[in-house]
Amino acid sequence: MNFSRRHLLGLEGFNREEILFLLDTAASFKEISEREIKKVPTLRGKTVVAAFFEPSTRTRISFEIAAKRMSADFVSLSGSTSSATKGETLLDTARNLAAMQPDILVLRHPSAGAPHLLAQCLECSVVNAGDGCHEHPTQALLDLLTIREQKGRIEGLVVAIVGDILHSRVARSNLYALRTLGAEVRLVGPRTLLPPECAALAFTTTDLREGVAGADVVMLLRLQRERQVGNFIPSVDEYARYYCLTEAHLRLAKPDVIVMHPGPLNRGIEISSEVADGPYSVILDQVANGVAVRMAVLYLLGTGARRADAETERPQLAAIGRARRRASR
Ligand code: CP
Numbered sequence: 001m002n003f004s005r006r007h008l009l010g011l012e013g014f015n016r017e018e019i020l021f022l023l024d025t026a027a028s029f030k031e032i033s034e035r036e037i038k039k040v041p042t043l044r045g046k047t048v049v050a051a052f053f054e055p056s057t058r059t060r061i062s063f064e065i066a067a068k069r070m071s072a073d074f075v076s077l078s079g080s081t082s083s084a085t086k087g088e089t090l091l092d093t094a095r096n097l098a099a100m101q102p103d104i105l106v107l108r109h110p111s112a113g114a115p116h117l118l119a120q121c122l123e124c125s126v127v128n129a130g131d132g133c134h135e136h137p138t139q140a141l142l143d144l145l146t147i148r149e150q151k152g153r154i155e156g157l158v159v160a161i162v163g164d165i166l167h168s169r170v171a172r173s174n175l176y177a178l179r180t181l182g183a184e185v186r187l188v189g190p191r192t193l194l195p196p197e198c199a200a201l202a203f204t205t206t207d208l209r210e211g212v213a214g215a216d217v218v219m220l221l222r223l224q225r226e227r228q229v230g231n232f233i234p235s236v237d238e239y240a241r242y243y244c245l246t247e248a249h250l251r252l253a254k255p256d257v258i259v260m261h262p263g264p265l266n267r268g269i270e271i272s273s274e275v276a277d278g279p280y281s282v283i284l285d286q287v288a289n290g291v292a293v294r295m296a297v298l299y300l301l302g303t304g305a306r307r308a309d310a311e312t313e314r315p316q317l318a319a320i321g322r323a324r325r326r327a328s329r
Contacts, residue, residue: 003021003022003300005018006119007115007126008125008301009116009128009135009137010128010134010173011135011140011141011177011180012172012173014177016181019177022141022293022296023145023148025299025300026141026289026296027149029292029296030289030292032069032295033292039071041071042303043071043298044071046104047075047101047102048067048072048073048075048105048298049077049100049105050063051076051079051093051106052076052077053082053084053107054079054109054110054130054226058290059108060108062294063294065294066291066294066295066297066298070302072103077093077097090109090114090118091117091121094107094118094121095122098122098123102124103124103302104301104302105118105122105125105127106129107127108131109130109131110131112131112133112134113131113132113134115128115131125301127298131169132169133166134172135169135176136169136172136173136262138294139173139174140170140173140174140176141297142292142293143170143174143260144181146258146260146285147159147258149285150258151258154182155181155182156182156183157183157184158183158214158217159183159186159218159219160186160215160217160219160253161174161185161186161187161188161219161221162211162212162220163220163222163223163243164193164221164224164228165193166189166192166193167227168221170221170262171221175201175202179201185202185203186202186203186205186215187202187203187204188205188210188211188212188243189206189243190206190233190242190243191206192232193233208245208249209249209252212250212252214253215254216254216256216257216258217257217258218245218250218257218258218259219261219262220245220270221261221270222261222266223236223239223269223270236269240270244269244272245272245275246272246274246275247274247278259271259280259281259282260283261276261281261283261286263283263287
C-alpha cells in the first residue's frame with residue numbers, strides 16, 4: 001500500500017484501501033502500549049506540535065502519548081494561553097510555529113477548514129484534530145478500529161448515530177468512512193439537529209426506537225451546545241426524555257449490540273449510566289484505540305512511509321521489528 005497523503009484533514013474522499021491501511025497500521029501498533037516499556041524509536045528526532053484552540057481531554061492526551069511512545073518530541077499549545085489572546089491570527093501563529101521546524105502540526109480549531117488553510121501554507125504535515133462542525137478524522141478511525149475489533153468486520157453492519165448530528169464533526173467523519181467501508185448508517189435525532197444534506201447519505205429518523213431497532217452499533221453524541229447558535233431543542237430535559245439511551249432501548253437492537261460514545265459523556269442526557277457503564281459499552285476501548293490510531297497517523301505522516309513503496313518501507317518496518325525485539329528482551 002502506498003499511502004500518498006501528506007496531511008490528514010478529513011476522511012471525505014478517502015478510499016477503502018487507505019482507510020483499511022490506516023486501521024491495519026494502528027492495529028499493529030497496539031501491542032506497543034501493552035509492553036512494560038512502552039516506547040519504540042520510530043519517530044526519534046521528529047517534532048510534533050499540537051495546537052488546541054478548543055478544550056480536549058482524550059484527543060490531546062492521546063496524541064501526546066502516541067508521539068512519546070514513538071520517541072518523537074512533543075510540544076503543545078493551548079489557544080487560551082497562546083498569543084492568539086493578544087490578537088495574533090491563526091495563520092501568523094502557525095507560521096511562527098512552522099519557523100521552529102516541526103514535522104507534524106496537530107490542530108484543533110473551532111473554525112471548519114482551519115487545518116486545510118494551514119496545510120496550504122505550511123511545509124509540515126497537518127493533522128486535523130477536530131475543526132468546528134466539519135471533521136474529526138482520527139476519532140472516526142479509532143471508532144472504526146473499535147467496531148472492527150468487536151464485530152470482526154464493518155461491511156454490512158447497521159450503525160445508528162444518535163444525537164446532535166448537525167454540529168458533530170465525529171458524525172461527519174464516521175458517516176463518510178462507514179459508507180466507504182460498506183456499513184448501513186442511520187442518523188437519529190430531533191429534526192432540527194439532522195442536517196438536510198445527510199438525508200442523501202443515510203437513513204434518517206427522529207424516533208430513537210426506530211433508529212436503534214436491529215442495530216449492530218449505537219453511537220451516541222452529546223448536544224454540542226458550544227457550537228449551537230440559537231435554540232434547537234425546547235429544553236435539555238425534553239431532549240433527554242426522547243433521546244437518552246437506556247437498556248430498554250437496547251433490547252430493540254441486535255443481542256450483541258455495542259454502544260459507543262466519543263466523549264465527553266453527558267450522563268442522563270444522551271446516555272444513561274446503566275448503558276455507559278454496562279456490558280454493551282465499548283467507550284473505554286475507543287479511548288485505548290485512540291492511542292494506536294494516533295501512533296499510526298504520526299508514523300505514516302512523520303516517517304515518509306506514506307510515500308514509500310514496498311522497497312523503501314521494508315527497512316522501516318524491519319526497524320520497528322528490531323525495536324520490538326530489543327524491548328521485549
Ligand atoms: N472525542 C474527543 O474529541 O474528545 P476530547 O474533546 O476530549 O478530545
